[in-house]
Amino acid sequence: MNVNKMIRSARQGRLSRRDFTRTLLAAGIVPVMSSPFPRRAMASDNGHATVFTWGGFDVPELYQDYIDTHGDMPDFAIFGAPEDGLTRLRSGFVTDLIHPCMGDIPRWRSTGLFQPIDISRLSNWPDVIPSLYDAPHNLEEAEGGVWQVPFDWGQTSITYRTDLYDLEGEESWDILWDERYAGRIGMLATGDDAWWCAAIKAGVPFDEIHTDDAFEAIAAVLREQRPLVRTYTDDTSSLNQALAAGEMVAAMTWNSSAVELTFEDVPVRFAQPKEGALTWVCGFMLHKDAPSPDRAYDALDALLSVSAGEFLTGDYGYGHANARVLDLFDDEDLAALTLSRDPMDILDAGHRSIPQPPEWSSRMNTLYEQIKAGF
Amino acid sequence: MALTQSSDGLGAQGARRGTPSSRRLFARFENLRGLALLAPTLVILGVTVVVPFALMSAMSFWSQIGFDYTDDWSVGNYATILSEPLYTTLLLRSLGMAMAATLLTVVLAYPMAYFLAFHVHRNKLVWLIIITLPFWTSYLLRVFAWRVILGYEGVINSGLMELGLIAEPLQALLYSRTAVIITLAHAWAAFALLPIYVSLEKIDKSVLEASADLGEGPVMRFFRVILPLSMPGVIAGTFLMFIPTVGDYVTPALVGGPNAQMIGNLVQLQFGTVNNWPMGAALAITMILAITLVGLIFLGLMWALRRWAR
Structure with a gap:
């Protein structure tokens, strides 16, 4: 805070x-x-x-x-x-x-x-x-x-500090997987955003997201990312404050974080990742x-x-x-x-995410919680 | 024998005065009187604790399918809890963190209670109020206060940077197990402090004088007289603090990072986003059992310690 x-x-x-x-x-x-x-x-x-x-x-x-x-x-x-x-x-x-x-x-x-x-x-x-x-x-x-x-x-994408994050090449989901900034990455805690974004990062097409292979591939990228993450939260105020303070250099957010931070003259950009953002x-x-x-x-x-x-x-x-x-x-x-x-x-x-049955939702959330807890 | 006689006598009196039969019944059976006095509490306990607990126990043997439950009984949830490292790790971590917070609190609260009981002679009430003043604010506000203290641009980091002791804010303060333990220790301190204070306050001062007369120095007097006599308060404080902190989820949710989540967070998630109520119920029951087990072990240790001390 x-x-x-x-x-x-x-x-x-x-x-x-x-x-x-x-x-x-x-x-x-x-x-x-x-x-x-x-x-x-x-x-x-x-x-x-x-x-x-x-x-x-x-x-x-x-x-x-x-x-x-x-x-x-x-x-x-x-x-x-x-x-x-x-x-x-x-x-x-x-x-x-x-x-x-x-x-x-x-x-x-x-x-x-x-x-x-x-x-x-x-x-x-x-x-x-x-x-x-x-x-x-x-x-x-x-x-x-x-x-x-x-x-x-709007979109679920990455808000990053243009002055603190050294962008190499194009904007991409790799920003949230950048090991140079371990411990300074913020993530949304709901699977409804994070899981789908991780699917984009893992290259899993959304119409295959229900398959076991997809679960494995997405879980793998999220596990790889976990050591880099400062905290998982759905609280946009916490994410905004952490970005404003420089505690985080990049975080998964919705449009509003970047807009609100720009109003406060914090140098941020709402990335347009080359793999495409999650839209909703x-x-x-x-x-x-x-x-x-x-x-x-x-x-x-x-x-x-x-x-x-x-x-x-x-x-x-x-x-x-x-x-x-x-x-x-x-x-x-x-x-x-x-x-x-x-x-x-x-x-x-x-x-855009594709409607899924409740069983998928439970399985996804259970797995994402496990990953967040380090398993 | 004496009891029976006296209640017979009362019964006879009641009959003579022509009182309603219920009063006669109450007069005859002392247990019934006790039960009647307890009845309101028992009803409330039954409705708010026993029934929900029974429902939760039953539900923990069901399983979730989509938005529905199947109620064919199975121990599947418990098998998952025991086999998946996630659940056991979080349970053990919660027990460990609660123990650390409890130990910290009891060790810090004891001197305060001691001071209050033995060295404050005037305006005790004022002192008690001052010491418990933080607990007049909401629990959530206290947790938030720690976020402000431990945060990246928080009080500690700004202070240390102002003093030139660090160049970059310390990241490790907030979002860590230490942060959770500190916050829990502060937020629940009153629950340990007050029972210890009461048990110290109760100690007969003439016992202390006697020990001094018999040649005991202050240190030995503390360990041989004061500490044993205040043990009931210490044990009560330990339980009052340990039991609720194991299942606490507010504190880890707000000041714990990814590595400091506790079993309470997991239970909450099962009833929320994960949408697996039977699993949440099974986790809650497992947590209660684990707390009971640890509590019994602790009591056993205390009992062994007392026997050994004699």
């Missing part, structure tokens, strides 16, 4: 509670220590929709339309990783909306916990970029709607027993609005589902954010 930065931000009055909770969330502490039930009671008391999402997506800028209509933000519950969120939903926690990614849809649908979303109730739907939701597993049996409304898209689309699904479905639709509509998109892209550096958001940025800005006017330019240039 960067003490100077903490003191500085405390002085500026923005030692953010969010940073603090985000760290706890990423460590899986808040979900375990907080009971879901008070939340539920609250949600039904005030009638607000409850949104179950990642830390950082619980800010008023993303819900302006909802606030204008209902006077206040929706309620939030926060997960460190979507799989933890699903575990809580399966054990009886009910929220209106939850925020997984595209590749999760078939597996999540198979739990029977979700209902299709009626797109005719979303005023911003006509502006949503079709290629972001147009996938068979998102449309089939959805009664003309979708299972998941796309919201954010995430969005919101609706619980089948959503207690406040009407307000959930209002919250969804607010999330899809241009103003929410402007914030998501401008401040966090993620792509947004609304096509009109892209008109607000010129090509240069978009290129600097490693985004593009046509999301498919970015999404198809990288590798």
